Amino acid sequence: MNTKLLGAQDLISLQKELPQWEVQQSKLRRSWKFKDFVEAFGFITRVALLAEAMNHHPEWSNVYSKVTIELTTHDKKGLTNLDLQLAKSINLLG
Amino acid sequence: MNTKLLGAQDLISLQKELPQWEVQQSKLRRSWKFKDFVEAFGFITRVALLAEAMNHHPEWSNVYSKVTIELTTHDKKGLTNLDLQLAKSINLLG
Amino acid sequence: MNTKLLGAQDLISLQKELPQWEVQQSKLRRSWKFKDFVEAFGFITRVALLAEAMNHHPEWSNVYSKVTIELTTHDKKGLTNLDLQLAKSINLLG
Amino acid sequence: MNTKLLGAQDLISLQKELPQWEVQQSKLRRSWKFKDFVEAFGFITRVALLAEAMNHHPEWSNVYSKVTIELTTHDKKGLTNLDLQLAKSINLLG
Numbered sequence: 001m002n003t004k005l006l007g008a009q010d011l012i013s014l015q016k017e018l019p020q021w022e023v024q025q026s027k028l029r030r031s032w033k034f035k036d037f038v039e040a041f042g043f044i045t046r047v048a049l050l051a052e053a054m055n056h057h058p059e060w061s062n063v064y065s066k067v068t069i070e071l072t073t074h075d076k077k078g079l080t081n082l083d084l085q086l087a088k089s090i091n092l093l094g
Numbered sequence: 095m096n097t098k099l100l101g102a103q104d105l106i107s108l109q110k111e112l113p114q115w116e117v118q119q120s121k122l123r124r125s126w127k128f129k130d131f132v133e134a135f136g137f138i139t140r141v142a143l144l145a146e147a148m149n150h151h152p153e154w155s156n157v158y159s160k161v162t163i164e165l166t167t168h169d170k171k172g173l174t175n176l177d178l179q180l181a182k183s184i185n186l187l188g
Numbered sequence: 189m190n191t192k193l194l195g196a197q198d199l200i201s202l203q204k205e206l207p208q209w210e211v212q213q214s215k216l217r218r219s220w221k222f223k224d225f226v227e228a229f230g231f232i233t234r235v236a237l238l239a240e241a242m243n244h245h246p247e248w249s250n251v252y253s254k255v256t257i258e259l260t261t262h263d264k265k266g267l268t269n270l271d272l273q274l275a276k277s278i279n280l281l282g
Numbered sequence: 283m284n285t286k287l288l289g290a291q292d293l294i295s296l297q298k299e300l301p302q303w304e305v306q307q308s309k310l311r312r313s314w315k316f317k318d319f320v321e322a323f324g325f326i327t328r329v330a331l332l333a334e335a336m337n338h339h340p341e342w343s344n345v346y347s348k349v350t351i352e353l354t355t356h357d358k359k360g361l362t363n364l365d366l367q368l369a370k371s372i373n374l375l376g
Binding site for chain 2: 034035037038039041042043045046049050093094
């Protein structure tokens with residue numbers, strides 16, 4: 001997969017393609033609020049499986065029913081197609 | 095929680111209350127088919143959290159997108175309210 | 189379980205009892221570094237099971253092989269025996 | 283990865299290489315007994331991550347502290363290198 005840094009035009013397209021995600025400095029960020037911890041952790045586990053299969057891992061935090069995920073490509077110091085792909089896969093979770 | 099064995103009348107009510115579950119000899123049994131392994135394992139993890147919180151654990155098996163759960167109360171050698179409660183909690187998973 | 193706030197003397201005992209944890213303002217904090225994401229997430233899942241069974245949930249974050257857990261009792265705005273018990277249970281994970 | 287069926291000589295080598303696994307008709311099989319459900323499910327979760335990353339999924343069953351895993355390559359109706367690789371990865375779990 002192409003892992004070069006996304007350019008300015010790519011970032012504009014990306015924000016349109018992923019309206020649920022906030023484009024921060026070199027990061028994509030999204031938060032979720034679930035019914036309870038059981039639902040939140042079920043979601044986290046599904047994201048973990050996607051991430052390990054891509055070998056591209058999020059930064060995330062959780063407290064009870066709230067989950068926040070941040071995506072970046074550490075070795076490129078910014079956003080690449082890996083982040084875009086993982087964000088799209090997360091959006092498709094049932 | 096009351097953990098005495100359910101009587102014949104209880105079992106008839108239970109089958110009405112839990113139509114998705116098959117009442118087998120001393121067991122409740124239900125199978126699920128998910129879109130893929132990621133969805134199946136997200137479900138499994140949520141059931142694991144419910145089970146540990148109740149300290150009442152299922153017998154279960156998984157291959158790819160298919161999950162089968164059997165509930166019984168081992169130390170009573172049959173079905174008790176613990177099985178009914180866990181089956182209901184599993185039915186409520188989002 | 190007694191969930192009143194721990195007093196100053198309790199906090200001193202707690203730091204002795206839990207030397208791996210840092211006592212921060214109203215929080216217990218500990219970080220771990222694992223071999224890889226698989227080991228880190230296996231640990232996270234075991235903590236999730238303990239937390240749900242206690243109905244006392246950590247604030248935690250993860251990136252790849254690093255896990256940080258913070259414990260506090262939100263509705264008491266500080267540390268209680270619930271945090272001490274969860275920290276001890278986490279320390280005992282195999 | 284080469285996914286042709288292993289030959290008779292390969293199966294003999296495989297049994298030597300994986301003494302903890304039982305070579306059954308077209309299957310590799312191993313059981314584990316853990317301290318409790320928390321440890322058993324932590325293990326299951328790590329296996330789930332390995333399996334999803336390989337896109338090769340085990341048949342497994344669990345009750346409380348006991349886990350049984352069977353490996354086979356369904357679309358080849360027998361054992362292939364995929365099973366050998368997954369068994370080795372499972373053996374290496376910490």
